[in-house]
Amino acid sequence: MTDPQKVLAERVQQALASAFGAEHADADPLIRPSQFADFQANVAMSLAKRLRRAPREVAEAIRAELSDFPGTVEVSGPGFLNITLDDGWIASEATLVYKDPRSGVATIAPAQTVVIDYSAPNAAKEMHVGHLRTTIVGDCLARVHEHLGNHVIRQNHLGDWGTPFGMLIEHLLDIGEEAAVAQLEAGQGTEYYQAARAKFDGDESFKQRSRVRVTTLQSGDPETMRLWHVFMDATVRYFNKVYSMLGVTLTDADLAGESMYNPMLEKTCQDLEAAGVATISEGALCVFPPGFTGSDDKPLPLIVRKSDGGYGYASTDMAAIRYRVHDLKADRILYVVGADQALHFRMVFAAARLAGWLPDTVSAEHVQIGMMLGKDGRRFKTRSGESVKLMDLLQEAIDRASAAIADRGYDEVTREAITHSVGMGAVKYADLSVNHDSEYVFDFDRMLGFTGNTGPYMQYATARIRSIFRKAGRSPEETTGPIVLGEPAERALGLHLLGFGETVEQVATLSEPHRLCAFLFETASLFSTFYEECPVTKEGVDPETSARRLALCALTLRVLETGLDLLGVPVPERM
Numbered sequence: 001m002t003d004p005q006k007v008l009a010e011r012v013q014q015a016l017a018s019a020f021g022a023e024h025a026d027a028d029p030l031i032r033p034s035q036f037a038d039f040q041a042n043v044a045m046s047l048a049k050r051l052r053r054a055p056r057e058v059a060e061a062i063r064a065e066l067s068d069f070p071g072t073v074e075v076s077g078p079g080f081l082n083i084t085l086d087d088g089w090i091a092s093e094a095t096l097v098y099k100d101p102r103s104g105v106a107t108i109a110p111a112q113t114v115v116i117d118y119s120a121p122n123a124a125k126e127m128h129v130g131h132l133r134t135t136i137v138g139d140c141l142a143r144v145h146e147h148l149g150n151h152v153i154r155q156n157h158l159g160d161w162g163t164p165f166g167m168l169i170e171h172l173l174d175i176g177e178e179a180a181v182a183q184l185e186a187g188q189g190t191e192y193y194q195a196a197r198a199k200f201d202g203d204e205s206f207k208q209r210s211r212v213r214v215t216t217l218q219s220g221d222p223e224t225m226r227l228w229h230v231f232m233d234a235t236v237r238y239f240n241k242v243y244s245m246l247g248v249t250l251t252d253a254d255l256a257g258e259s260m261y262n263p264m265l266e267k268t269c270q271d272l273e274a275a276g277v278a279t280i281s282e283g284a285l286c287v288f289p290p291g292f293t294g295s296d297d298k299p300l301p302l303i304v305r306k307s308d309g310g311y312g313y314a315s316t317d318m319a320a321i322r323y324r325v326h327d328l329k330a331d332r333i334l335y336v337v338g339a340d341q342a343l344h345f346r347m348v349f350a351a352a353r354l355a356g357w358l359p360d361t362v363s364a365e366h367v368q369i370g371m372m373l374g375k376d377g378r379r380f381k382t383r384s385g386e387s388v389k390l391m392d393l394l395q396e397a398i399d400r401a402s403a404a405i406a407d408r409g410y411d412e413v414t415r416e417a418i419t420h421s422v423g424m425g426a427v428k429y430a431d432l433s434v435n436h437d438s439e440y441v442f443d444f445d446r447m448l449g450f451t452g453n454t455g456p457y458m459q460y461a462t463a464r465i466r467s468i469f470r471k472a473g474r475s476p477e478e479t480t481g482p483i484v485l486g487e488p489a490e491r492a493l494g495l496h497l498l499g500f501g502e503t504v505e506q507v508a509t510l511s512e513p514h515r516l517c518a519f520l521f522e523t524a525s526l527f528s529t530f531y532e533e534c535p536v537t538k539e540g541v542d543p544e545t546s547a548r549r550l551a552l553c554a555l556t557l558r559v560l561e562t563g564l565d566l567l568g569v570p571v572p573e574r575m
């Protein structure tokens with residue numbers, strides 16, 4: 001265990017137990033970074049109240065128990081414990097992290113099975129910007145859990161079923177399969193949908209045909225199913241283009257769209273009804289999970305079968321949660337979905353608990369994704385008010401990145417690779433670096449900036465360290481250490497790097513990628529200061545100092561690159 005805050009917390013808790021009795025061993029020691037020392041522990045103040053003793057006296061008693069501590073502890077003010085770690089301790093811990101190929105990230109034992117439901121665009125419409133965030137955040141969580149050794153099962157819950165497919169298939173017949181496929185593959189799903197919709201609203205016989213088609217589709221008629229596949233396959237090919245452009249890890253093996261649950265829906269309803277969990281209300285089969293009421297104080301229904309016998313979004317999610325627990329053996333299920341669906345998921349989870357399908361040992365969590373806003377603070381749209389096509393947006397990011405590095409003298413191929421990494425890195429990092437549930441303003445200028453907490457800044461920080469090694473004529477893997485921390489800037493960087501493992505673990509526990517971004521940004525900033533103040537390869541630096549500083553550079557580089565890889569942000573070697 002290397003994370004200093006964790007080490008300190010444990011030591012202070014031991015001190016609490018020996019000073020005041022075992023019943024205080026699990027009190028929160030309230031360790032915080034401090035202006036006056038490395039950390040401060042504030043527990044004496046809260047404990048003093050409970051013990052009815054003077055806080056300073058309590059603080060002194062804790063300090064007395066910390067005699068074999070690898071640092072100094074001072075009591076200050078009303079009873080703060082100011083804690084400064086020994087340089088030697090930090091250096092030897094940093095050397096351990098440096099020697100560890102995983103840079104201090106432990107593997108979780110026993111491994112958990114984590115099902116992650118993310119991306120989930122709707123086939124009947126174009127994949128829109130809202131799905132960008134669910135895709136990017138979900139993919140980061142999948143990478144993090146995998147890195148920690150958990151068994152990750154990705155589930156792309158595509159919207160690939162429902163009544164609109166009647167008109168979509170009829171429209172496909174009208175324009176011809178080839179033309180339809182070409183249009184869908186090109187990402188013009190919205191135009192396709194709108195054309196079908198216009199006919200549905202304006203042409204009575206088309207409407208009639210569409211209605212009949214819904215029924216033949218639902219009955220599993222082979223020719224209709226073939227047409228549905230033609231439509232879906234072309235749509236998925238477009239989604240895959242977006243995924244590969246973004247460097248997202250989803251593959252066809254992860255497709256688990258709504259249609260997959262069709263064969264389970266009848267039984268889902270039967271079992272809910274037989275168990276008394278669902279009841280018929282106004283013709284529909286509903287679950288009324290306790291604690292959910294509408295504005296009129298009436299219990300809110302989760303409709304699992306509509307009054308016309310049809311199934312909807314909630315039916316599918318009930319079947320899906322049961323499948324994920326029972327068949328996929330999930331320990332944890334993460335739903336990376338828009339915040340506007342919070343009520344839906346709370347009700348689904350509550351209904352599944354009622355039915356006994358979601359035991360207490362399994363946690364189901366809605367990782368809420370805040371809405372993407374335009375610079376005007378409104379829902380992100382094109383100037384003409386249409387929703388923005390994802391491919392166009394990504395292409396624009398790449399074009400802008402290209403303009404930003406146009407003057408750096410790279411050949412065509414290198415420049416294209418860098419531009420792609422910078423453009424996609426900027427978009428992804430911007431999504432990840434803010435709290436996933438807060439609304440977020442999509443702003444190319446900010447996300448493509450080379451300063452501040454941005455993708456390009458982080459990429460530049462790693463490229464700069466790579467160039468230090470090129471200048472030194474060595475590879476980062478060739479450094480030997482140990483890490484010695486003489487200067488304050490070295491010490492600050494070394495101390496910070498000890499927290500990497502704990503940060504990654506927290507991202508997994510709390511589903512908060514922005515914590516990793518903040519950690520990496522701080523890493524890059526501390527590195528900058530170190531590099532300004534501590535020459536690494538300059539003439540006049542003695543070989544030993546140079547070697548140990550190179551080791552610190554190597555560790556910093558590995559932490560930055562591992563971290564960016566966990567975020568799914570590509571790292572160009574040069575920039």
Ligand code: ARG
Binds near residue numbers: 120157158159317320
């Ligand atoms: N397709 C849905 C949408 O775009 C998201 C699906 C999320 N997953 C789920 N299990 N309901 O809003």
